[in-house]
Amino acid sequence: MAKWVFLNDAFVEEEKASLHFRDLSFQRGYGIFDFFRLIGNAPLFLEDHLDRFFSSAEKMHLEPPVDRADFKTIISQLIQKNDLPGTGIRLSLTGGYSEDGFTLARPNLVISQHYFTLPTKEQLQTGIKLISHPYQRQLSQIKTIDYLMAIWLQPLRIKHNADDILYHQNGVVSECPRSNFFLVTTDEKIITPLDDVLKGITRKKLLDMAGRHYPVEQRAVTMDDVKAAREAFITSTTKQILPVRQIDQVQFGKHDIADHLQQLFTAFIKAQ
């Protein structure tokens, strides 16, 4: 645990960082967040994460209590006070303390620091296993706190001895609960779903970077594309570029292009 958390207008000790039960996150699951890594004590892709956080807030009718410049100051102070290099920072904004338990109130802001683990060497070498599940996230382009289905499906994931879940609907693939999904076609093109997904920051950086080495296409990706693919991988802030070895009964023998992208991405991060 970190020592300090920023709550609305002040730094408080983490064990005291509580919200009243009238908050609409507790009452109605209503809130947004964003999460970025620290490289050492330096935020990675901070501007992109702030862009998305403010965009999520606006789309969800939530007004952050401090402006963008203040966010940067508070984040910088939090990093200094906690001094936990290599961890992550979460920006959270809720529907606030609602008197009737339904109507939006003044949002509550929490800026907290979290440990996280990067993929293991074994996961990077062998790739992970996904199981598919028919589902489409609601308000999918906004980074809300809605992970009801993701958590609800964990017993199924464990039963199938899988590492993560791949959502699809009517034969069209969207994303994993906390990652974007990519395929490499047999002609070495990189494809990823365009619509109805959360546009990850790692996804965005990867598309820019990969486009200099491979043909890249954002389009509808189907379960048939999955079956015909050369490779599959997922991306996220904490997973970076992580190869997939299996989706349901489909096995992928190769992951050398995913490995190449992972090397490029690691070098890209080092150059920030």
Added chain:
Amino acid sequence: MAKWVFLNDAFVEEEKASLHFRDLSFQRGYGIFDFFRLIGNAPLFLEDHLDRFFSSAEKMHLEPPVDRADFKTIISQLIQKNDLPGTGIRLSLTGGYSEDGFTLARPNLVISQHYFTLPTKEQLQTGIKLISHPYQRQLSQIKTIDYLMAIWLQPLRIKHNADDILYHQNGVVSECPRSNFFLVTTDEKIITPLDDVLKGITRKKLLDMAGRHYPVEQRAVTMDDVKAAREAFITSTTKQILPVRQIDQVQFGKHDIADHLQQLFTAFIKAQ
């Protein structure tokens, strides 16, 4: 506000009833609840609400920290301590304080007392206006805290000067965000959606009661059924039986069968 709230294992003053930000309701919108009315200081349909609460908990992989007998004792003590006749009681259970912000932990339980308003005389006399919106609730048969879409749609509801929203998908009607939906056909049959809805306690009581006076059918209800209907109404713990005067461009001139059911329901409650 009530004076006392039950939090996990003790009564605490309401202003001190807080949950740490690591709770999975705040982090991931993961939790369930139920809500029942007090008639005077007597819980209405308590056994039905406890049945549904324990069913929701089990389906969501959440184990309540106290058993059913203890729930009844705690509820009874809370009612005595607060002495707020005619209010409502909410039972809430969350995913708990999760160290990694994703894995289910020991659930947090909150039992809280709330003021609420019944429909106004004007609403009962003239009926309310609904607007339809294409949406299907996820895990719809479980009373989760997921009201993301419901709250997100409030500006649209207000813009259309409507009182509530009616969800439908592919031409099939399901429910309102916090109420069940009913039609009365021109041959005075009462119909209500069977699948993909939360089975309300008022819905259940109404179906039993109405079945003694009218033909009643639980089945797929379409937007075409809406257009052809004689009457429409919604039901919930706080709305009881509330006539609908308009859905989008469709107007309903009558609500005498809804009124009759409302009278029967009021008498039924008095007889409890």
